[in-house]
Amino acid sequence: xxxxxxxxxxxxxxxxxxxxxxxxxxxxxxxxxxxxxxxxxxxxxxxxxxxxxxxxxxxxxxxxxxxxxxxxxxxxxxxxxxxxxxxxxxxxxxxxxxxxxxxxxxxxxxxxxxxxxxxxxxxxxxxxxxxxxxxxxxxxxxxxxxxxxxxxxxxxxxxxxxxxxxxxxxxxxxxxxxxxxxxxxxxxxxxxxxxxxxxxxxxxxxxxxxxxxxxxxxxxxxxxxxxxxxxxxxxxxxxxxxxxxxxxxxxxxxxxxxxxxxxxxxxxxxxxxxxxxxxxxxxxxxxxxxxxxxxxxxxxxxxxxxxxxx
Amino acid sequence: xxxxxxxxxxxxxxxxxxxxxxxxxxxxxxxxxxxxxxxxxxxxxxxxxxxxxxxxxxxxxxxxxxxxxxxxxxxxxxxxxxxxxxxxxxxxxxxxxxxxxxxxxxxxxxxxxxxxxxxxxxxxxxxxxxxxxxxxxxxxxxxxxxxxxxxxxxxxxxxxxxxxxxxxxxxxxxxxxxxxxxxxxxxxxxxxxxxxxxxxxxxxxxxxxxxxxxxxxxxxxxxxxxxxxxxxxxxxxxxxxxxxxxxxxxxxxxxxxxxxxxxxxxxxxxxxxxxxxxxxxxxxxxxxxx
Numbered sequence: 387x388x389x390x391x392x393x394x395x396x397x398x399x400x401x402x403x404x405x406x407x408x409x410x411x412x413x414x415x416x417x418x419x420x421x422x423x424x425x426x427x428x429x430x431x432x433x434x435x436x437x438x439x440x441x442x443x444x445x446x447x448x449x450x451x452x453x454x455x456x457x458x459x460x461x462x463x464x465x466x467x468x469x470x471x472x473x474x475x476x477x478x479x480x481x482x483x484x485x486x487x488x489x490x491x492x493x494x495x496x497x498x499x500x501x502x503x504x505x506x507x508x509x510x511x512x513x514x515x516x517x518x519x520x521x522x523x524x525x526x527x528x529x530x531x532x533x534x535x536x537x538x539x540x541x542x543x544x545x546x547x548x549x550x551x552x553x554x555x556x557x558x559x560x561x562x563x564x565x566x567x568x569x570x571x572x573x574x575x576x577x578x579x580x581x582x583x584x585x586x587x588x589x590x591x592x593x594x595x596x597x598x599x600x601x602x603x604x605x606x607x608x609x610x611x612x613x614x615x616x617x618x619x620x621x622x623x624x625x626x627x628x629x630x631x632x633x634x635x636x637x638x639x640x641x642x643x644x645x646x647x648x649x650x651x652x653x654x655x656x657x658x659x660x661x662x663x664x665x666x667x668x669x670x671x672x673x674x675x676x677x678x679x680x681x682x683x684x685x686x687x688x689x690x691x692x693x694x695x696x
Numbered sequence: 697x698x699x700x701x702x703x704x705x706x707x708x709x710x711x712x713x714x715x716x717x718x719x720x721x722x723x724x725x726x727x728x729x730x731x732x733x734x735x736x737x738x739x740x741x742x743x744x745x746x747x748x749x750x751x752x753x754x755x756x757x758x759x760x761x762x763x764x765x766x767x768x769x770x771x772x773x774x775x776x777x778x779x780x781x782x783x784x785x786x787x788x789x790x791x792x793x794x795x796x797x798x799x800x801x802x803x804x805x806x807x808x809x810x811x812x813x814x815x816x817x818x819x820x821x822x823x824x825x826x827x828x829x830x831x832x833x834x835x836x837x838x839x840x841x842x843x844x845x846x847x848x849x850x851x852x853x854x855x856x857x858x859x860x861x862x863x864x865x866x867x868x869x870x871x872x873x874x875x876x877x878x879x880x881x882x883x884x885x886x887x888x889x890x891x892x893x894x895x896x897x898x899x900x901x902x903x904x905x906x907x908x909x910x911x912x913x914x915x916x917x918x919x920x921x922x923x924x925x926x927x928x929x930x931x932x933x934x935x936x937x938x939x940x941x942x943x944x945x946x947x948x949x950x951x952x953x954x955x956x957x958x959x960x961x962x963x964x965x966x967x968x969x970x971x972x973x974x975x976x977x978x979x980x981x982x983x984x985x986x
Contacts, residue, residue: 401801401802404799404800404801404802405801405802407799407801407886407887408795408799408801408804410791410887410888411791411792411794411795411799411887411891412791412792412795412796412807414788414791414792415788415789415791415792415858415862416792416807418788418851418854418855418858419811419814419855419858419859421829421855422822422826422829422851422852422855422856423814423822423855423856423858423859424810424814425825425829426822426824426825426826426829427814427817427821427822427825429824429825429828430821430822430824430825433824433825440824440828488716488719491712491715491716492716494712495709495712495713495716496709497709498713500971500972501720502716502720503971504964504967504968504971505720505723505724506720506723507967507971508724508727508964509723509726511912511960511963511964511967512727512916512960512963513915513916513918513935513938513959513960514916514918515916515918515935515938515939516730516916516938516956516959516960517726519938519942519952519953519956520726520727520729520730520953520956521726522942523729523733523742523949524726524729526742526746528742529744529745530742530743530744530746531746532725532729532746532748535744535745535746539745567723567726599708624816627818628818630820630919631918631919635939635942648818649818649820652818652820652821653820653919656823656824657923662824665824666821666824669818669820669821670821672818672821673816673817673818673821676816676817676818677813677816680816
């Protein structure tokens with residue numbers, strides 16, 4: 387009994403000492419995260435279950451009404467939800483393949499790697515606002531837009547100018563294209579780092595067997611890069627659910643929300659219609675979706691994450 | 697035999713170069729288009745045909761942007777906000793990453809998992825409560841609490857990046873051998889000594905990489921700034937200014953593009969200078985295993 391008590395006391399004391407030692411390091415971060423991240427997350431849950439009047443500061447409990455309204459309130463939500471998935475399905479493969487392909491080619495260059503590293507990375511460091519502005523003009527409805535001009539007046543593959551950003555599928559395609567273009571360089575940089583970890587001997591052995599650039603890519607590079615590919619994929623899929631600025635600036639969700647996305651819908655509900663309850667419900671639905679997808683990917687792809695490593 | 701192999705290798709390199717240059721040119725069309733059109737002069741209608749390649753060098757759009765009263769304000773705000781946020785967030789995250797990587801305390805894993813969990817949340821799920829928290833911090837000389845203030849924006853920016861940065865740097869600190877800190881302990885040094893004398897000097901590449909990513913992220917941040925300080929004219933940042941230029945002068949694309957290019961220059965310079973030193977490997981290291 388006595389020894390048990392002292393053992394427990396000792397453990398408590400050790401724990402307290404650990405905290406005392408750790409606090410100077412973790413306290414500032416802990417306070418900021420608690421006040422501006424964790425508390426807001428809990429508050430979002432509360433708002434999603436309430437009617438919230440921001441000006442009066444009144445908050446009335448409603449139960450699941452906001453969720454019901456969002457899910458049943460017309461097709462807008464489902465279009466947005468669908469578009470997030472479509473965005474992931476369409477852009478992620480292109481980003482992965484493109485990023486891997488160009489990283490591999492650049493890595494095989496003897497000279498001048500830097501130019502291409504910077505060149506392909508430029509879209510990544512360019513802000514979404516700027517990129518959206520350029521795409522807005524390129525996809526302009528009239529003959530004045532670069533894409534229309536090129537397709538109709540130069541290549542003559544189309545008879546008439548298309549109002550790209552005003553139609554459902556061409557609008558979505560513009561959003562996808564921008565996503566691919568903007569993120570491919572990121573994947574490339576990550577892959578370039580991953581390529582450094584593949585041993586030269588593998589390639590040399592393959593060369594002795596007469597394998598060319600392509601065969602080496604398919605049989606050595608792609609399999610060896612699997613962990614990197616998982617990393618890029620998880621990041622890009624999570625990113626697909628954060629699509630916002632391009633929707634706001636390219637299509638505004640038109641026509642009738644058919645090019646919308648969850649984050650844009652959330653923004654629109656909260657800051658144009660002041661429906662904070664529904665906006666929070668949308669945010670939570672997309673949060674749950676992201677967590678579920680990440681969980682499934684981890685399971686399916688047998689990802690070990692840090693917790694297991696540590 | 698050997699010569700022919702070398703020759704074919706050279707030809708291969710040249711072909712590779714040619715292919716990559718061609719790909720990069722196509723890839724760069726949006727940038728070329730932007731630069732070209734910043735030299736144009738737009739009137740009420742957009743020019744036909746649209747111009748992809750520059751055919752004149754006219755910097756009057758740049759001159760116009762530089763002479764706008766609001767431009768220096770936006771630059772000043774973007775520079776101050778970005779620098780202060782980067783400094784605060786790197787300092788706080790480095791400290792907490794060390795705490796989570798190297799000091800044992802009860803609940804450490806649980807808290808760290810919570811940090812990880814928040815990373816999965818949509819980026820602006822929390823903006824409404826964050827707005828309310830800032831408004832609730834009442835100070836006698838402020839009407840709306842910290843809404844519309846630099847301090848408020850920087851607090852939220854820093855806080856929302858602590859989790860991600862802590863996660864990234866913790867992996868790095870863990871990859872360093874224990875023997876280093878043990879020798880300090882033997883000499884009677886505490887965690888403070890280990891952190892400042894051993895860990896920090898060793899982690900400059902990782903911290904540097906993170907600093908550059910953070911700089912780039914805060915420099916272009918639009919949404920949080922729009923919600924938290926958008927109503928205060930004195931607090932306008934470059935991304936907010938760009939969006940406004942686009943709204944106000946929808947047909948003066950040369951102004952919009954000139955301002956965009958001016959806003960881009962610092963990030964590009966930063967990236968070109970540091971790209972060789974960046975340890976992107978650290979990002980994936982230990983975080984995901986196949």
